[in-house]
Amino acid sequence: MAANAAENGVPEITKTEEGNPIEYDARSVNSSDQERQDALEVVFESEAIHRRKSSLIPSTAPRPDYIRRPTQCFVHSLLEKHEGMQLKEHTASHEGLAMERKMDKDNGFVEPTHQSRLLTKKQISDMAFGIRELAKKLAQIRLKLHVRNIFILAKAHDETLISHTRETAEWLMTKDSGYRVYVENTLGHNKIFDAEGLLNQNPSFRGRLKFWTNKLCAEKPQTFDIVLGLGGDGTVLYASWLFQRVVPPVLAFSLGSLGFLTKFDYELYPTTLSRAFEEGITVSLRLRFEATIMRSQKKSNTKRDLVEELIGEESEDNHTHRLDGTHNILNEVVVDRGPNPTMSSIELFGDDEHFTTVQADGVCVSTPTGSTAYNLAAGGSLCHPDNPVILVTAICAHTLSFRPIILPDTIVLRAGVPYDARTSSWASFDGRERVELRPGDYVTISASRFPFPSVLPLDRRSKDWIDSISRTLQWNSRQRQKSFKEWS
Template sequence: MAFGIRELSKKLAQIRLKLHVKNIFILGKAHDEGLITNTRETVDWLLTKDPGYKVYVEHTLEDNKIFDTKGLLQKNPSYEGRLKFWTNELCEQKPQTFDIVLALGGDGTVLYSSWLFQRVVPPVLAFSLGSLGFLTKFDYDLYPQTLSRAFEEGITVNLRLRFEATVMRSQTRDNEDQSDLVEQLIGEEAEDHHTHRPDGTYNILNEVVVDRGPNPTMSSIELFGDDEHFTTVQADGICVSTPTGSTAYNLAAGGSLCHPDNPVILVTAICAHTLSFRPIILPDTIVLRCGVPYDARTSSWASFDGRERVELKPGDYVTISASRFPFPCVLPMNKRKTDWINSISRTLQWNSRDKPKAQGRK
């Protein structure tokens, strides 16, 4: 599956997809007054441009005074029936309704679009209205030109790797005092499918983090790759990142920068107890499991793209693998090859320094 997605991504990067756009999904921060104004402006422009467009905005804007749905409909009666409102349930149950997603904001808004569309994701065209721009590729001030060109000439899409993470709950915690997580996952008890049960699956774009949470002591985490026990992690936590997430928590924890086209999994310890625990990069064909040993002194906590934080009690673990549902990100047509290097140079000031003075000058 991972190889198939990789090959598809390579092919898509070389072609221009012609869209037949009818249903447009707009995502912005519904509680940011400035972004609500931007959303209204974009909706007005789209509905005026083509009478065949249907534009969906968040349902909380229907009664928002700044968005002013009533005033927008009074301005042009033809908008009636074409201005619609989406809910989380609609995104989950009928993602195929939408032809394209327009994200207005920063990288967090793009991450939220990944969270909304947990399975099939429409192509996401992200306009920069935030502070950073690793995922927001387009200048909002040029949105009329950008959207006109995209809808008329087509788009180029990059499939970003996402992880599928499943929480597995121990079913033997209460009645087996001598349970061993290593034995249950790769040892003699590995064939017993009744030791654990699934308890929620998440598709994530940035990272899965397992950490100590509110506990004052560090976490103890068992790390497995396929059918091998890698190591026992003694640290504040562990960050398992996609290439897209390499510039987020992974980077702050001391992990490597990684181009998003690389088919890899980045594993970085958070404040490890041993200085020899260096970050490691693994192929995306590996299935990782991060678990809390039965003899751990405290629970750990798992979060998925910074959301849905859940407690992992002794015996629980999280399984992490390449997702069947990648994240399609629309790329600028004129700078596809240099886009990522430009973004880290712009946002991180990567390898930026003052030039040395010429020899002989003071």
């Protein structure tokens, strides 16, 4: 979603008496900073938490008061204000204490409000519930944005896409003198794009044709009102990689091979863009994962156990591991054997429980959006993107009984290499940033507080996903069974 909607405030989302969705202007109402930071608070009943480690015992520390933490996530600015009720003090239970403890190692270098892994179980549940509620409301309304800064994303090494980028940029700046169009900075001196020729052709374009850099995307994502993707699904994933936190709405034109995430035909771009800017857009919030690499720190003792350090007696020791990078991903996190000739050994944890030891070529932890990618190729299930789940699929497991498993998005998963593993493993994030995980290292995977807003076609949004798998995968496509011709 565009960050400017959060900055300018949005009224409550309602329906007419007939039940029809209403439209609103994302800049029509102002709100105070305090209102923008009001978080959705939901009180959950404690659930029984099963642990396999007999050494785990309840802490004797008094139960801390629950303190509301204002979220910086722009999606919560669209939610109606909910006043939470604080519970009275009562006897601390094992399950209650678990709901209040952080879900991963905190080495003191990162603010808890910046990373999902450092939230408590209760806070993660609140966040996930709030995003799900918002996604339902956004599916029923049209967002009318005052578009001024338009971000065009395409592969800067593809001649055809460079030509399309120039064509689209020229059309936009000709259509409205208020539009500022951003293209990749490498196109500034590209002969095919011919930026200087474009500016000489129409002097009014000067000052309105601008160039974006990775640094600008990372530091000032609120600069852009909408992203136009020209390419395939890889281009959409690249948009997710560029905008690691707040993501503007992404309207993707199909110029690639398959196109699960590219919803619009490029040949109709004048009609599509005119309608989107004038009539508004409908947005689908796609769940993203926050994946954090945690490195094992050297200690004096030689015999170490990863299970003990993550959920056992040493789980409260924040000096066993240090943070080494965080990525928000749209498709999947993969931990595999990399170039090693032998299979990987991976310990898999969920919250405070040791799930299993994976012995396989690797494990794929996928979002619902990524269910049609590596997850599907590895034998995982197809999953509608509206489902709030985490899909875990083994890659060529060394047992026939390791079936794909689907977990709720409120679980914090940790996949680590045990200290006694024969070889290291390798982790990749949406196929990028491939890093080596040495024995003792692990990756934390949790729901991100920064979802990915994908623009849907207004005329077929309800059946868009089914259409995409039928079109790209030929899902359940076969000749119809012939009827019997009864003999008389």
